[in-house]
Amino acid sequence: MPKRGKKYQEAMKLVDKTKLYDLKEAVETVKKTATAKFDETVELHVKLGVDSRHADQQVRGAVVLPHGTGKEVKVLVFAKGEKATEAEKAGADYVGADDLVAKIQGENWFDFDVVVATPDMMGVVGRLGRVLGPKGLMPNPKSGTVTFDLEKAVKEIKAGKVEYRLDKTNIIHVPIGKVSFEDSQLSENLKAILGAIVKAKPSAAKGQYLRSIALTSTMGPSIKVSPSKAVE
Known part of the structure; x- marks a missing residue:
């Protein structure tokens, strides 16, 4: 692992690695730990209980985020x-x-x-x-x-339509906005994308579907979110 900078080390102190955050706390923490001089992107990472090698377990689609991504898309x-x-x-x-x-x-x-x-x-x-x-x-x-x-x-x-799709490790990575967004805007965007992912659950998927959820900013640490609390 490369040695992280001082700002990252300071940001890490604000994150409880053993805790599964609820949505509100996760959004607040991701904003607190974003210390870069630019308006960082907030990203959602969702690990699913599927096997992307099988065609009947693919998960992909698109959803229009209620508040857009904060990025001008060409x-x-x-x-x-x-x-x-x-x-x-x-x-x-x-x-x-x-x-x-x-x-x-x-x-x-x-x-x-x-x-x-x-x-x-x-x-x-x-x-x-x-x-x-x-x-x-x-x-x-x-x-x-x-x-x-x-x-x-x-x-x-x-x-603000974003596409989501599984990577080879069965994780979906998708932007949900910018650090400068209001907490409520990030939460609503996050719920919209999670709702779409849950709806897209393949019938062939067995066991726990939402395995893990994490929020990160571009330069900040990963904040683990409770899957059960995220889709309430």
Whole structure:
């Protein structure tokens, strides 16, 4: 383990490692322990009792956070004709087709956070699978990023829609806001995402579904949350 800085050591003193915090206390503590000079992101980490290697135990989806993420999200849309115009009007940052594929492949350009595509463009987008896939940027129908309703997709993403998905260790990592948010805003965002994850429980999942929940800020320590108290 790398040696942590003085601020981190001080922040750790405010966290009881043996305790499972309730939601309110966890939010208060994560804000108290965020000592960086910038407005840190608050992240939620949820370990699930599923096995992501099995297709019938995948957990992924998207939810619009009531108070957004506090981050300006840049949206790239693959569309043509009327649909391209619709995306532009909805506020997409970049709209195109083969020209964007060439820019990404040729210039290693990734000045965007979310990629949306109309279903008829997926053949074109598929050529970028190797570069978009590992970055978690590949459009997917389950997260609402492969759709003909571009206006709705773009507006929801801009309003604070976040995608959640399991990683290889069966953990979901998702931002729920900024340290500068009110406690109530972070709590409501957290409840919205946890509610969505609980609803997405696969029927094949056995035993305890929410194994562990933790809140962290970008530079701060991890605060363990009681799974039973988090979804009350």
